[in-house]
Amino acid sequence: MQVFLLCLRISYKNAFLWRIKSDRFPKMDPKQITIQSTIAADIKKVWDYYTNPQHIIKWNFATDDWQCPWAKNDMRPGGKYSARMEAKDGSFGFEFEAIYDTVVDQKNFSYTMGDGRKATVSFENQDNKTLVVVSFDPESENPIEMQRGGWQAILDNFKKYTEAN
Template sequence: MENKQLTVTTTVPVTPKKAWSYYTEAEHVINWNFASEDWHCPKAINDLRVGGDFIITMAAKDGSMTFDMEGTYDKVDSPEHLAYTLTDKRKVAVDFKGGGSETEVTITFDPADKQSDEQQTHGWEGIANNFKAYVTKMEGGK
């Protein structure tokens, strides 16, 4: 079986240190970690250290569906690199690269078996776009 990964990227208008905070702190995560406007993130618990666990709840706003994304951190190199393993054993890495006032955030992940690569990429792109919109709004942009 091939060990392919999928990647999505977004650029946010802040330094890597600020992007890291917006990406990892639970009080921020609940504001952007969902794929579309009909979903939200009612809960995020984050023990940001190697071996630490996280639980992020994503739910449909109409109450029809909810699920927890759970995992354990494998690497925490603030503010440049984050790697974790989801409870279904899929690996995810997040890299923050920037200089000055912009940071490129690249998320590389093992695809799940249940959905097509295209569906999964679309979902993760939605989350990345929400992250960018949230950071931009918090920084006074539109």
């Protein structure tokens, strides 16, 4: 028996309902923050641009005054992801690290961040476009909406980069 999740998406112009087969995505914790974007590119390209370090360094930052000078990605269960994110003026920076828990090529992956928080990233083909859904455990130091906004800004930057290249 397949179960369908009904999702309501409201934009400034319209609201619409769509369904997602639940077997395509890992189970999401209701306490997690979820963001998404539909990329005007096929799933193979979207997966490559999202997981390949030569592309990650081009989009993995929220605003144009930040950069990602390097990224490493050993994409397999138990493999490590790491990337440096920093302000272009050198005023602040940090390294983001995670260990992959699961990887299903061109479908989804999950990982555990250095502080123990979990995240999942799922990809779904939608008529020559790709829906990317990211769910992650929030951290406790910043407001939920700030975290959602920051991760969404990075995903929006990914969309912009992928569609332009």
